Amino acid sequence: MAEAVVSAVLDQLVSIIGQQVKQEVRLVKGVKKDVAKLNSNFQAIQAVVEDAEKKQISDARVRDWLEKLKDVSYDMDDVLDDWSSAILKSKIQQQEQTGVGNYLPDKDGNKKVCFPIPTSSLCFLRSQVKRMGMKRETAIRIRELNEKLDVIAIEKENYSFIHTRAVKQLERQKTTSLVDVSQVFGRENDANIFINMLLENDEDNRGLTIIPIVGMGGIGKTTLAQLVFNDSRVKSHFDKQIWVCVSDPFDEIKIGKAIIEAFEMDARNFVELESIVQCIHKCIRGKRFLLVLDDVWTEDQEKWENLKYPLTGEAGSRILVTTRKREVAIMMRAETRIMNLGVLSEKDSWFLFSKFALFDRDMEDCEGIEEIGTEIARKCKGLPLAIKILGSLMRFKRSKTHWEEVLDNELWKLEDVKIKLFTPLLLSYYDLPPLEKRCFSYCSIFPKDYDLDKERLIQMWMSQGYLRGKESPEKAGQDCFNNLAMRSFFQDFQKNDESNELRNDGSVGPCKMHDTVHDFAQFLTDTECCIMEINEVKEEKEQLNTVSGFSSFPSQSHCFDKKVRHSTLVLPMKAELPSSICNVAKHLRSLFILCSRNATFNFGVLLPHLTRLRTLTLSRCNISILPEEIGQLVHLRYLDLSGNRTLEELPNSLCNLCNLQTLRIFRCSRIRRLPEELGKLVNLRHLHNGHCGLLQGLPKGVGRLTCLKTLEDLVLRRNINNGYFSIGDLNKLNNLEGCISLRWCGSLDVGEAAKANLKNKKYVVSLELDFGMTFEDTRNIQDEILILEALEPHPNLSYLSISNYRGETLSTRWMSLLINLTEFHLKDCENCESLPPLGQLPSLQSLEISYMTSVKMVGAVFLGTETEDNNEMIISSIVSFPKLKNLRFSHMNQWKEWDGSAFARKNTSLRIMPSLYSLEIESCDSLEAVPDFLQSTPLQHLSIKSCLMLSDRCQNGTGKEWFKISHIPNIKINYRYVQKDNCVSHDNDGSDNSLE
Incomplete structure (x- = not known):
């Protein structure tokens, strides 16, 4: 705009x-x-x-x-x-x-x-x-x-334009005040009808039953499908439930892989459709399944038949399809079962509207505006999306006059079909400040149903200069994202865990844009943004296929000309970039290339033409060589090379990109070295180099990058004088925040470790300490204890991982000070015979302990109720692990006893793990029993895998430990449920096919 x-x-x-x-x-x-x-x-x-x-x-x-x-x-x-x-x-x-x-x-x-x-x-x-x-x-x-x-x-x-003045934006609530829309209004009858169709008995019908939900964009098709999909009756009826987001274009291979992955199988190596079809057939054979295909557009009978062929499960299997087009339902030969979804009633429309518009308002604030609100809700014509968007807008309109201005806006009177559909969105969009407008419209570069990661999105906004001039552009970007989320421009925020809560830090996970909102974003950027699908190698004139953003209208074609500033190219397995793109590439400011797994293309042909590029995403594009010409893109600020597992090095010319702010090489697993002159990238703020397993170290010049906020993985070299970045150089990087991973900590000098001064880095909230080494191991065990002590983090830390540590004790002075720690992973600490007193940590929610091969007993020390020398501790709380929700033990073959009752008998007021939600025990062959206190926890999920003695002792009805766990609704032993949703298996052979 x-x-x-x-x-x-x-x-x-x-x-x-x-x-x-x-x-x-x-x-x-x-x-x-x-x-x-x-x-x-x-x-x-x-x-x-x-x-x-x-x-x-x-x-x-x-x-x-x-x-x-x-x-x-x-x-x-x-x-x-x-x-x-x-x-x-x-x-x-x-x-x-x-x-x-x-x-x-x-x-x-x-x-x-x-x-x-x-x-x-x-x-x-x-x-x-x-x-x-x-x-x-x-x-x-x-x-x-x-x-x-x-x-x-x-x-x-x-x-005759009207002059406008910048209006100071009202202070808004934070993201944690996102409206809870878990309650679905006006769809109860539809849901019950639908559920009955899914559960009806048709054992004699061996054919595949397809049930389409047909309705216009924004009417709530996906919401209804989700409501039905998550119903407890539906969950217990089907052996397997699969959800696939389809959208346009209809890609049989992509959909097939998604179905395979729903069975927890790796589908990355499947290339040919035939192998995918055979795998799907094996996966669903003998199972009664429910498959949801959300947002189907294609009317191509052949494509549908290719996918339909292997979907022959047990009688009673169902395929649920959501689509805007009745022709799709007819093509699928489901004419008799089509469910046409209608609009909400005026009553339900008002209820939904008021949930957003009157959120957090006092009764006094609502006086005089409810009647106006009813009229505004009526103008949404019963479309839930429009109601949510307008309700979110009115939430920030405090006076009756402002409500009347929305009701009487001239946009309602326009006759254009597209404008009528987008009127609620336009009203909300025009109410945004310029920053939010430009950031929202930029989202049109992403394909439909794309998972939007907030951190990446903010960095892309930064690269376009949208956040220029802000004291903290990242903070400004977060505020902008949060405001757009509260306006309902983003949806489907992923939850943190099975307990369906937001992340521990109050933030939100990846999200999406509703199809209609995406259409609207493309409407706003009609001439500036273009998503192009490159067909298989053919004649030039047939190779380009513009993916229209307005699929609900007659197809539009964009001319990929000099007006296009932001482009996404979707490449199949065999494709070449057409020369016509090179002619207009010099105008591009963003280029986003999406490839199939094995696609190859000559990017070097295009690179010299991208002279105005600010944002370049080549993630998972099978790139093995990045051309030297990359250094000519002087405007470039965001470069994403993540997931290119064959990329071995970056050219030195990369260091000429003086404006570069973000470099992503995450999961570039073959990179060994980074360019020597990396310190010339004085504007670099984010270096995402996690999971680069062969990386030998960072250049010394990284220590001069004082703007750096993100440095994910730091490989520590034994010889700190050889020109590599050392841990002492961390002391200069005072702006670091987020996650830091320190590898080869065992090679550190104790004095050098102390120079890192981690305890003063209050913005680092995630820390991984890996003491493993890849060369000859000459570590001193006592030194490792001192090194761990020297690497004391700031109490703000929320995530901690310690692995390959050789010290004999983990009870460091600072561990009990981590009052904000919410997640802790402990792995491969082979000399530790006891676990640290983690029960004292007041905020810990997730704990994973694995490969602790010397631990034989877990008891009072672990609970934080007793010291390692058997002296009782004076604790300020009578609750051990007060907020722990998820607990996992794995591969601890010497672990024999888990005792949680000794101290409880002495102090009956002690409560242990009162918030426990999920417990998993795997490959702990010597463990014979679970602690008594589990009977007093609200545990919902218990999984026991490959535990020779414990598996037998926890069998339903017959096991000696069953009385301790029988209250748990969902119990899985060796990958098979013995109790699911409180339904106990009573098969004579001890198995339970119905709960599989």
């Missing part, structure tokens, strides 16, 4: 002028007046652009004016970014000239200078000539664009 682009340019101007004043840099001599004029023009245009964007809906002339404004604004943003980059490069070069070179071994093991000091006068002369040429070029470009902007500024007077 034009308003977003204009705001970004003004932010750039402010930043540029600020840099000139602060750094006394004058890279563009003689254009001071042009810059002032430029600023004045943009300020004047910004005052009317909000009104212009509203009028463009019904006035094509205004729409054309805005298109010209956007084109000039984008070009000006590029010029200003070139200017800013030149200032930055000049600063970096000055630092190199006065600094001391950093040394790092090259591939042959020889020392090499990272930043050679330029002493040659010839190099200096060339640099000066280059700068002078850049000055002249920038001055000319600014003057030319200013002339174009002059014309646009004059033309604005032809449209």
Whole structure:
């Protein structure tokens, strides 16, 4: 949207002028007046652009004016970014000239200078000539664009735009105040009818029963399907339930893999449809299954038959389909069972609307607005999505006057079919500040049903300059995301665990955009964003297939031309990038490439053309070599290479990207080294290098990246003087936050470990300490105890993992101070004979202990009620593990006794694990019994796997331990339920096919 682009340019101007004043840099001599004029023009245009964007809906002339404004604004943003980059490069070069070179071994093991000091006068002369040429070029470009902007500024007077002032945004509640929409209004009868159709007895019918739900976008098809899918009667009736989100295009292989993965199988290596079909047939054979295919569009009979062929389970199996198109239901030959979903009644519409609009309001605040609210809800025509969107908008309208303004808005009177559908969304969108508008519209780059990760999305917003000028762009991005979530622009937030709660830190997991909301985002960015599917290698003219965002309307085709600024390319297994893309690639600011698992393409052909790119996502694109030309993308701020498991190294030219803010190489498992001059990336804020198992270390220059907030995986080298980043260098990175993983901690010097000063890094909330080593092991056990003590984290820590530790005790001084710790993993600590007193931790919710091969007894010390020398502890609480919900023990073959009763007998007021929800015990062959206190816990799920003695002792009705666990609703022993939803198996052979 034009308003977003204009705001970004003004932010750039402010930043540029600020840099000139602060750094006394004058890279563009003689254009001071042009810059002032430029600023004045943009300020004047910004005052009317909000009104212009509203009028463009019904006035094509205004729409054309805005298109010209956007084109000039984008070009000006590029010029200003070139200017800013030149200032930055000049600063970096000055630092190199006065600094001391950093040394790092090259591939042959020889020392090499990272930043050679330029002493040659010839190099200096060339640099000066280059700068002078850049000055002249920038001055000319600014003057030319200013002339174009002059014309646009004059033309604005032809449209009688209303000047608007920036309105201070009301303070809003945090994300934890997201409205709970677990209650579904007005669908009870529909749900009961549907459930009866799923459960009806048709044992004589061996055919496949297909039940489609048909209805327009936003009417609640998916919500109804979810309601039915999660009903307890449905869950107990079917042996297997599978949910697949289909959308457009209909990909049989992708859908087939999703079905296979629902059976907890790895489907990544399946390539051919035939092998997928055979695997599906084996998985569902003999099972009564329920398969939900959500959001089906295709009317292609052949594609459907390919998928339908293997779906022959037991009698009573069902396929539930949601679709907007009745033709889909007919194609599936389900004419007699089509369920046409109607709109909500006025009564239910008001109930749903009020749940959002009147959320957290006092009765006094509701006086005089309920009647208006009823009228607004009526205008939504019974569509639940529209009701939620408008209800979320009205939640922040405090006065009766504001409610009346929404009710009487002119948008309700427009006759255009698309506008009528999008009116509630437009009303909510126009109420957003410019920042939220530009961030929301950017989401049109993602395909439908794409899982949106908040952290990645915010970093992409940053890369586009949307959060420029903010003191903390990440915090501004979080606030923006939260506000959009509270407006119901995002939905389907993933829960933290089976207890269906938000994450421990109050945040939300990945989410999605509703199909209609996605259509709306593409409507807003019609000429700027394009999602293209590249067909299998064919003639050029047949190769491009634009995926329309408006599938509910007659198909539209976008022309992939210079107006497209953000593009997603979907590549099949055998594809080549058509040359026509190269012709317009120079205008792209975002490129998002999605590949099938084994797809290959020549990215190097396209790379030199992407000169204006800010955001590049090549995640899981099977890239083995990143071309040197990547260093020419001077505007690039976000580069995602994660999941490219064949990528072995990054080119040194990458270090020329002085604007780069985010580098993602997560799960690039073959990368051994990072570029030596990585320290030149002075704007780098996020280095996501987790799960790069072969990485030998980080370059020493990383210690100079003072902007760095994310550094996931730090490999610690034995010789800290060899030019690699050492743990002591962490002391310089005071802005680090989030997660840090320290590998090879056992190789540390105790004094060096203390220099890391982890206890002062209050924003690091997740810490992994891996003491394992990959070379000859000469570790001193006593040193490891001291090293662990020296690596004391800040009490703000919420996640801790300790693995491969060789010390004999884990009871460090600082462990009991972790009052905010919610999750703890303990693994492969082979010399520890006892577990630390974790029962004292007041916030711990999830605990996993595995491969503790020396532990024989778990008891009072673990509960925090007794010290290791058998002295009773004076504890401030009479509750042990007060908030623990999920507990897992695995591969502890020496563990014989789990005692939780000794201290309880002495102190009957003690409560143990009063919040326990799930318990899993696996491969603990010597364990004979579970503790008595389990009878007093609210345990809902118990799983016992591969435990020779305990498995027999916990069999229903016959096992000696059954009386301790019989109250647990769901008990699974060796992958088979012996009790599910309180239903006990009574098979003579002790098995339970019905509960499988």
